[in-house]
Amino acid sequence: MPLRRLARDLLLGLLTALFLIPFLIMLRNSLVDAHQITAPHRYWLPWPLTLENYRELFTNPSVPMGRSLLNSFLIATVTAPVSTLLASMAGYALARLRVPGRNLVTGFIVATLMIPGSVTFVPTFVVVGALGGVNTLWGLIVPGLFNAFAVLLFRNFYLRFPVELEEAGRLDGLGHLGVYRRIVLPASGTMIASLGALSFIDSWNAFLWPLVIGQDPSAWTAQIALSTFLTAQTVNLPGLFAGAIVTVLPLVVMFLVAQRHIVQGIAMSGIK
Template sequence: MKTRPWQDRLGDVGRYGLLALLALLFLIPFYLILRNAFMTDAQITSFHWSWLPLPPHGENFQQLFKDPAAPLLTGLENSAIIAITTLVLQMLFSSMAGYALARIPARGRSVVFFLIVATLMIPGAVTFVPTYAVMAYLGGVNTRWGIIAPGLFSAFSTFLFRQFYLGFPAEIEEAGQLDGLGYFGIYWHLLVPNSTSVLMSLGVLTFIGSWNSFLWPLVIGQDPSSWTVQVVLSTFLTAQTLELAHLFAAAAIGILPLVIVFLLMQRYIVEGAKFSGGK
C-alpha cells in the first residue's frame, strides 16, 4: 500500500480550512436574518455588537401579523396559490406538449417544434413591457391569474420533456396498444408514472422560481390585495416604513417555506439544476 505523502495531508487540511471559512461566509446572511428577527430595534442599531439575540424577542412575529399596515398574510396567501398553480399546470402543459412532440407522429409537428425552439431564444424578462400591454388588454392587471398566466407556458420545460420522452423505448406504445390504451391512456398510465424524477426536478425549480419571482408580480400586482410576498417585502424595504426587527421577521417568514422545500427536495433540485445547465 502506498503511503500518502505529507503534501497530500497538508493539502487536505488546507482544503477543509478553506471550505470551513467559505461555509461560514455563505451562512452569514442567514445568520443576520435570524439574529435581527429576534432582536428589538434598539438592539439591532446598538453601537455594541451582540452576536446572539438574548433574550430572543419572538413577539416581533406576533406584532408583524397584527400590523394592519403590513399585508404579509395576503402576500403569503397570494404567493402560495400562485406558486402551486404554476407548478401543477406548467408541469401538466409542458409534459403533454413534450409527449406529443416526442411520440405522436402527426402533421404540423415540426411547425410546433420550431415555435418552441424559437420561443426558447427570447430573453424572458425583457418582454415584460409588451406582455404587460397584452395583459392590460385582457384585463389581467391586479389579478392573480394575470400574475400566473404567462408563467404556465414554458418552452424550456416543454423542450426538456420532449428530450426526456424521446429516450423512452418504442415498446411502450406497443404495450399500451395491447392494453387497449389510446394516446391519452399511454401518456397518463405509462409515461407520467415513469417521469416522476423529471416532474419533481423541474417542478421544484418551477415552484422556487415562482415563489421568488419579482418583476412580473410587481408589474401586474399594483394593488396591495394582489401583492405577492416578494412585492410586500420590497415595499417594506424601499419605503422603509417598518421597524427593522419587523422587516427581518417578515424576511424570515418569506424564506422559511423555501428553505424547508430546499432541504427536503435537494436531491431533485440538484437534478433540475443539471438539466437547466444542459447536462
C-alpha cells in the same frame, strides 16, 4: 485515504458555514430591536431575544403580510403542478408525435428562450389588462403557466424514454393519450417532482410581474409586501429581517424536500 476524506469533509463544512452566515445574520437581526441591529458593537448571539418584530409584521395594518403570504402560496401551488403538467404534455408530443413541422415548432420554442423578458412584458400586460386580470389571482397565475425551458427538458427526457414500454401499451389498445396517461406520466415522477419544485420556487420569488398586476394591497404577494419595508424615505430593518425569515422558510422546506429530485431530474433530462 481517510486523511483525504477528512480534508474533504472539513472543506465542505467550511463552505457550508460560509453559506449559512448570511442566513444566521438575518435570523439574528429578526430577533432584536432596531437599536441592536444598527449598534456599532455586534454580537452573534442576540440578547435579549424578542418576538416583537414578528408580532408587528402580522399586525401592521399598512402591510397585509398574512394575506400576501396566502396569495403567494396559492399562486405557487397552482402554477407549479399546472405548468409542469402542460410542459410534460408538450414535451411528449414533440418527442413522439410524427407530425409535419414538429422540428420547426421545437425551433420556435428554443427561439423564445432567446427573447428577453422585457420585450414581452408590456404586450403581456396589455393583454392581461384588457381581459380584466389586474388585481386578480388569475392575472398573476396564467402568464406563468407556460415554460418553454421545461418543455425542452421534458422533450429530451421523453426522447430517451424506452419505446418498448409504449409499444406494449399500444398492443393493449391504448392510443397516444392512453400511453401517456397510464405509462409515460407515472414513469416521469422524478422529472415532474424536480421541475415542479423549481417552478414553485420561481413563482414564490417572482417580483416584477406581481408588482405590476397586483396594484391593490389585497393582491400583493409576499415579495411585494416585503419590499414595502425598504423605501426611499424609510427603512424598517426589524420588519424587513422578520419578513425575510418568514418568506424564505417555505423555500427552505421545499428545497430540503426536493433537492434529490432536482438533481436527478436535471441529470435525466439530458442537459448537463
